[in-house]
Amino acid sequence: MTDNTASISLINIHKKFGENEVLRGISLDAYKGDVISVLGPSGSGKSTLLRCINLLEIPDQGRLLVSGEEVKMKQNRSGINQPADSRQVEQIRTRLAMVFQQFNLWSHMTILENVIEAPVHVLKIPKKQAVENGHHYLEKVGIADKWDAYPAHLSGGQQQRAAIARALAVEPEVMLFDEPTSALDPELVGEVLQVMRTLAEEGRTMIVVTHEMGFAREVSSRVVFLDHGLIMEDGDPLHLFDNPQTERFKTFIQAMV
């Protein structure tokens, strides 16, 4: 892998749900160290776009490359796109960690068990080492003392930080955040954003679907604005926020601030 290979490369991605065309041809390259904020009104397709990257949604059309490796697709009998090789999909997903809006921690496992689950059972890292790493990542997100608690016993902010630790534990090439603060009480948003800011400053590659304008403006290196399944704006946040190129983005910013 050379430095100019995109970590994620989306080429002309289309996705329909029934008659509703959610993504209408999206092309996007994310490079190592990029922190991309994906903005857009609800229904603009931004979450679907993120979910296409780790194939939780299968694009109907288009190509997806992860660090230059193309996801192989085939068409089933009804002509619908499907991954040709489920092993490849599983392998690619281990390199892309996702943080969900609803946290989706495994409720029957303690926080530490959540964090070491994928390293031990998917990446086959020795348990002892995974536990050691797990404690390290829990410390990093500031909940080291909660390692043996169950998710239900933590606040929303703590749960989301645990979910970020779970994502870090697989040492991903790219971290995907799907509205990570949208399900949180307002007073808990800050602690999660603070952790994400730290990760961004470490140079991690992140793609963040968010409504947090402050984060998009101050932390991200690039902002992408989606509307009706198309990328309307794409650029440096400081420049973009001050000089919106489209009327849609201008109205969107005004409505959000």
Place this chain on the structure above:
Amino acid sequence: MVSLRVSTPHPVRTMLNLQGYGPSILEGTILSLEVSIASLGIAMLLGIIGALSKLSNSKPLRLVAQLYTTIIRGIPDLVLMLLVFFGGQVFINQIGPLVGYDEYIDINPFIAGVSTIGFIFGAYMTETFRGAILAVSKGQLEAGSAYGMSNFLVFRRITLPQMIRHALPAFGNNWLVLIKTTALVSIIGLDDMVRKAGLAAGATRKPFTFYLVVAINYLIITTVSIYLLKYLEKRYSVGVREASD
């Protein structure tokens, strides 16, 4: 008064005098337990296969599972058992010669009983397990996939441990009914506790005594089961907020 008490035996003591049939009833009780546990094993296996079939993407699989639960749940247990035992006997002896086996084959009543009960309760377990699988949070399963787990690993590491909690109440119910259903095996000649009690009752002409003992035995087994299930429910609720569930 004193002479009367001496001459008339104590009523309860008389009633519970098993006249030497105690060990025989105990043997029957052990057999009943064996039938219960073996049937439960089959029922659980069929139940999980049935539930996964019903939830699968394959239409034929869903259809077969639907047919299975519909038929089994619509026919009385007693009739099914008679059908399997007598019908199975005829069927096997017609098939036998065709595959070069000429001797008359007797269906082992233990196998017939256990497979019938297992088959019946497999249908109920199918519904129980199906509901329990559906109760597991979709997002948590998705998180499993998102971290590169195969479908099998997601099932083993996330679905299975979580569905146990959701399945336990109905599972316990099925188990209690299953235990009681084993009484039916006495009609196909298995020496379970009901049949042993029947034999003893006939010989001693004390049916009430022996059937009361059987009733008490069943009650002991089911009561112990209930406490065991309570313990399991508590164990598998770990990580669930006490107030919300």
